[in-house]
Amino acid sequence: MPQSLSKVILHIIFNTKNREPWLDYDMQLRMHAYLATICRDLRTEFVRVGGVADHVQIVTNAAANTSQAQLIEQIKKISSKWIKTIDTRYRGFLWQRGYGAFSVSPSQLDAVLQYVETQQEHHRTRTFQEEFRDLLRRHGVNFDEAACPQCYTCPQC
Numbered sequence: 001m002p003q004s005l006s007k008v009i010l011h012i013i014f015n016t017k018n019r020e021p022w023l024d025y026d027m028q029l030r031m032h033a034y035l036a037t038i039c040r041d042l043r044t045e046f047v048r049v050g051g052v053a054d055h056v057q058i059v060t061n062a063a064a065n066t067s068q069a070q071l072i073e074q075i076k077k078i079s080s081k082w083i084k085t086i087d088t089r090y091r092g093f094l095w096q097r098g099y100g101a102f103s104v105s106p107s108q109l110d111a112v113l114q115y116v117e118t119q120q121e122h123h124r125t126r127t128f129q130e131e132f133r134d135l136l137r138r139h140g141v142n143f144d145e146a147a148c149p150q151c152y153t154c155p156q157c
Contacts, residue, residue: 004064005064006061006062008061008062009059009060009061009104009106009109010058010059010060010061010071010101010102010103011057011058011059011102012057012060012072012075012099012100012101013055013056013057013058013099013100013101013135014055014095014098014100015055015056015095015128016053016054016055016094016095017093017095017096018096019055019096021053021054022053022054022090022093023053023054023056024053027086028051028052030086031056031079031083032049032050032051032056033049034079034082034083035047035056035058035075035079036048036049038074038078038079039058039060039071042063042066042071042074044062045060045063046060046061047059047060048113048117049116050116050117051119052119052128055128057116057119058075058116059109059112059116068101072101076095080093080094080095100132100136102135
């Protein structure tokens with residue numbers, strides 16, 4: 001084939017270091033818009049961003065010439081540098097080292113987009129840990145609840 005073709009839709013989740021609530025409502029809006037811009041600059045085909053004060057969720061696709069890990073590393077690196085330039089109070093901002101990435105079937109895309117868009121409502125009744133454990137189970141990802149400190153799932157993280 002003379003070209004590389006790919007259509008892999010990803011649901012990416014990562015949180016702030018120690019799940020600290022760095023992203024108040026106004027900063028969430030700014031961060032979500034900036035994350036979408038980063039994704040577009042990295043040549044993803046589309047993007048939808050949501051989240052709450054301590055984590056973000058992104059639905060996008062990786063460009064054919066970029067690995068999932070490279071994409072997420074760039075998104076986190078660029079956005080972390082950017083927020084630190086906004087105000088001195090964000091100098092200590094960091095994303096947690098790990099992340100979750102799940103494949104999305106085109107037939108389930110609308111449901112996942114709706115889920116990401118309604119994060120504010122969703123987290124009125126469920127914690128991040130409950131949400132993430134559920135996603136891991138639904139996607140058949142084995143995890144060790146005792147693992148720490150970067151596991152996303154244990155009570156200490």
